[in-house]
Amino acid sequence: MPNYLLLLHEKPSDFSGLSADAIQAVIAEYVAWSQKLAGEGKLVGGQKLKDEGGKHLHGFGGEFRATDGPFSETKEVIGGIFTIDAGSYDEAVEISKDCPHLKYGGWIEVREVEPTH
Amino acid sequence: MSAEDQIRDSIDHLFRHRAGQMVSVLVRQFGVANIELVEDAVQDALVSAMKKWPYSGVPDNQSAWLIQTAKNRVIDQLRRDAKSDSIDANDIDIPEEREAETRFESELTEDQVRMMFACCNPAIPADSRVALTLKIVGGFTVSEIARAYLANDEAIAKMLTRAKQRFRTIDLEIPAGIDLKERLDAVLRVLYLMFNEGYSASEGSDLFRQDLCEEAIRLARILLGHPLTSMPLVHALTALFLFQAARLTTRIDAAGDLLLLADQDRSQWDRGMLATGLDHFRLAASGNELNDYHIEAEIASLHALAPDYSATDWEGIIGCYDALLTRRFSPVVTLNRLVAVGESRGAEAALDELSGLASNYLMTSFNLYHVTRAHFLAKLGRHREAADSYAKAAELTKNETVLRFIRRKIEMLKSYE
Numbered sequence: 001m002p003n004y005l006l007l008l009h010e011k012p013s014d015f016s017g018l019s020a021d022a023i024q025a026v027i028a029e030y031v032a033w034s035q036k037l038a039g040e041g042k043l044v045g046g047q048k049l050k051d052e053g054g055k056h057l058h059g060f061g062g063e064f065r066a067t068d069g070p071f072s073e074t075k076e077v078i079g080g081i082f083t084i085d086a087g088s089y090d091e092a093v094e095i096s097k098d099c100p101h102l103k104y105g106g107w108i109e110v111r112e113v114e115p116t117h
Numbered sequence: 118m119s120a121e122d123q124i125r126d127s128i129d130h131l132f133r134h135r136a137g138q139m140v141s142v143l144v145r146q147f148g149v150a151n152i153e154l155v156e157d158a159v160q161d162a163l164v165s166a167m168k169k170w171p172y173s174g175v176p177d178n179q180s181a182w183l184i185q186t187a188k189n190r191v192i193d194q195l196r197r198d199a200k201s202d203s204i205d206a207n208d209i210d211i212p213e214e215r216e217a218e219t220r221f222e223s224e225l226t227e228d229q230v231r232m233m234f235a236c237c238n239p240a241i242p243a244d245s246r247v248a249l250t251l252k253i254v255g256g257f258t259v260s261e262i263a264r265a266y267l268a269n270d271e272a273i274a275k276m277l278t279r280a281k282q283r284f285r286t287i288d289l290e291i292p293a294g295i296d297l298k299e300r301l302d303a304v305l306r307v308l309y310l311m312f313n314e315g316y317s318a319s320e321g322s323d324l325f326r327q328d329l330c331e332e333a334i335r336l337a338r339i340l341l342g343h344p345l346t347s348m349p350l351v352h353a354l355t356a357l358f359l360f361q362a363a364r365l366t367t368r369i370d371a372a373g374d375l376l377l378l379a380d381q382d383r384s385q386w387d388r389g390m391l392a393t394g395l396d397h398f399r400l401a402a403s404g405n406e407l408n409d410y411h412i413e414a415e416i417a418s419l420h421a422l423a424p425d426y427s428a429t430d431w432e433g434i435i436g437c438y439d440a441l442l443t444r445r446f447s448p449v450v451t452l453n454r455l456v457a458v459g460e461s462r463g464a465e466a467a468l469d470e471l472s473g474l475a476s477n478y479l480m481t482s483f484n485l486y487h488v489t490r491a492h493f494l495a496k497l498g499r500h501r502e503a504a505d506s507y508a509k510a511a512e513l514t515k516n517e518t519v520l521r522f523i524r525r526k527i528e529m530l531k532s533y534e
Contacts, residue, residue, distance in 0.1 A: 015164040016157075019258045023167045024132035030171030046172035080172040100171075 003044060003113040004092040006082040006099070010106035011075060012051065029100040037084060037095065044083035053077060079106065083113075130328075132163060134335070136256030139184050141228040144253075147191055149235065150285045152253070158190035223342075229254060230343045231289050233336060237303040238287045245280035246307045247314070252277055253284075255332050265329050266314065291345055301346060305354055305410070308333045312358050316365065330365060334358045349404035352397045353411040359394030360417035363387040375522045379426040391421050409444060412437050431461035448479050452489045464493040484513035488523065495530060504530040 015023075037043040056067045079101075086092040089112060096108045136159055143155040162183050176182040236250040248266070251257040257265075263273040292300040315329030337355040340346040367381040398418055401411055416437045423429040438454030441447070451474070459467035471490050474480045481487075491506035504527050511523045 015167070016160055017258060017260065018160075018164065018167075019261055020132035020136045020163055020256050021128050021130060021261075023163045024128055024130075026167050027170050027175070031175060034171065034174070046174075048169045048172040051168070079168065082172070 001085045001087055002115070004084050004086050004089075005109075005111045005113055006084060006092075006096055007109040007111065008079045008081065008099075008101050008106055009076050009109060010079045010101070010104075012077060026100065026104065029103075033099055034082070042085045042095065044085055046080065046082045048080040049078055051077070051079075130331075133256040135180060135183060136160075136163060137232075137254045138180075138225055138229060138256075139187050140253055140256070141232040142184060142225070143187060143191060144232065145228050145289060146188070147195075149287060149289055151191065151195075152281055152284055154191055154194055155187075156253075158187045158194065161190050162187035226339060226342045227291075229339050230346055231291055233304050233307075233340070234291055234300055235284065235287055235289055237300070237307050238284075239300075239303070240283045240287050241280050242283070245276050246303070247311050248273060248276055249280045249284070250307055250336070251311070251329075251332065254336065257328075257332075261328070265326055291343075297345065301340075301348070301351075304340070304346075305337075305351065308337055308354065308358075309410075311336075312361070316361055327365060330358070330362050334362060349401045349406065350408050350410055352403075353401035353408070353414045356394045356397035356401055357410055357414040357417050359390045359397065360414065360421045363390035363394065363421065374525070375518055378420065383425065386421070394418070394421065409441060412441050427460075429460065431457045435461060448483050448486065451480070452483075452485050455489055456492075459493055459496070464496040468493045468497070482513065484510040484519070486510075487513065491526065495526075500530045500533045 034043055034046060053068075058065050058067075082099075084092060084095060086095060089110070092110050092112070096102075096110055099108060101108055139159045139162070140152075140155055143159065144152055147155060165186055166179075166183060170176075232254050233250060236253055237246050241249060248262050251262050251265075252259070259270050259274050259277065262268075263270045266273070291297075311329050312333035315326040315331075315333070334355065337351060337358060340351050341355065364381060364386045367383075367385045368376055370376050394414075395418065398414055401414060416434055419430050419434050419437070434457040435454060438450055438457065441450050442454065455467045455470055458470060468490070471486075471493070474486070487506045487510035491503040491510065494500075494503035494506060507523050507527050507530070511520060511527075514520060514523075
């Protein structure tokens with residue numbers, strides 16, 4: 001089955017006033033979603049990307065320039081990625097629709113990975 | 118029910134309890150002066166978990182992960198502060214100790230009990246102790262406390278800031294010897310107020326208020342888990358809480374209106390809680406000391422054990438109220454006693470005693486005095502006088518739930534005329 005990358009985009013937010021109950025509930029929802037996928041054998045893996053925004057590299061002829069995040073022009077970051085096994089784009093989208101990320105104001109970019117052969 | 122209420126209804130508050138535990142442990146390690154730094158670090162650790170665990174999965178030992186993360190944040194921040202003050206970072210006292218997975222449950226209890234004594238320390242203004250305990254030991258947020266108290270966030274935040282200024286100067290300890298009793302009384306008083314705030318019918322989200330009752334019970338149980346504070350009077354207070362909490366949900370009808378004890382559906386009382394309450398009540402009797410909590414728990418037990426309202430041991434309850442009143446005068450206790458008198462000896466007898474109190478301003482300025490009087494007048498068929506008494510009571514309260522109750526009674530009385 002083809003692999004799909006789910007890129008979870010989000011706006012950096014301030015969570016300093018968020019209650020422990022709310023935090024617990026958010027974790028429980030994501031875990032329920034990913035465990036269901038894992039149970040169906042469709043979850044390949046997930047990775048959180050660090051919050052600080054990373055580095056941007058640009059080439060200028062033979063030169064290159066690196067800039068460190070956070071980037072003021074970026075209103076969104078990719079918070080993390082999931083890799084899933086799905087039969088088709090339709091199925092990948094169907095799976096992503098249930099991801100709690102959408103409920104909490106983020107959006108998901110679904111990309112099919114080209115097979116290596 | 119809002120989405121947030123639904124979350125609260127379905128959750129076991131595990132993270133909130135952990136937050137309180139982590140603050141208790143880390144404040145012991147890093148000192149009371151760093152209370153705010155520790156609170157921020159604990160919040161950061163919880164937020165880190167929220168960001169990371171959805172992708173990585175939940176670690177096997179969640180508590181250890183959380184407290185290590187929080188501890189690292191504290192150390193990082195202390196190093197940053199030291200740098201800006203040109204202090205050698207090596208001079209920072211970093212506690213070395215076993216982390217959560219190897220810590221004993223008893224050590225965690227020790228830290229939390231110490232923290233309860235700290236929040237109820239005489240140096241902390243009495244009116245901020247409940248809020249401070251909820252924040253530090255309970256893991257509540259400012260907004261959660263504000264909602265339970267129907268206050269705004271800024272007012273609670275301000276109160277907590279002032280209380281924490283005092284908190285930074287006190288000693289973290291479980292008082293010993295003769296101090297223990299007095300200091301424990303202050304802690305129990307805070308739990309009692311916390312529970313009553315949640316229990317007394319008022320406006321606002323019931324779930325937030327129910328949380329206060331649950332938290333008071335949880336903290337009382339932590340005290341019972343420590344050899345120094347596992348005392349009969351703590352059992353008495355726990356028994357009282359459980360007897361009351363067992364009927365918490367039956368006090369309000371489907372429309373959100375108040376139901377009196379006589380009208381509550383006893384089949385809905387939480388039998389498990391009542392049974393646990395009785396266990397604590399038995400343990401409460403093991404000492405030779407009698408205090409208010411014992412008597413109040415006994416009254417609650419007599420209500421809880423009665424198969425129905427009319428079969429209640431009213432004379433037993435009157436005896437308990439008499440005992441309470443010899444200890445201190447209280448308008449509420451006086452009126453509660455009169456309700457029992459009315460049930461046992463008749464409305465006429467209760468009204469006679471009420472008339473004897475008519476010159477006491479403490480009584481007549483209290484809306485429940487007039488509600489009680491109206492109740493007995495109505496029983497005797499003196500409907501017009503009863504309606505007048507209810508009207509007087511309505512002038513003396515702003516509580517919407519109580520006002521609705523009174524208006525309903527007045528409507529009913531008018532229909533008899």
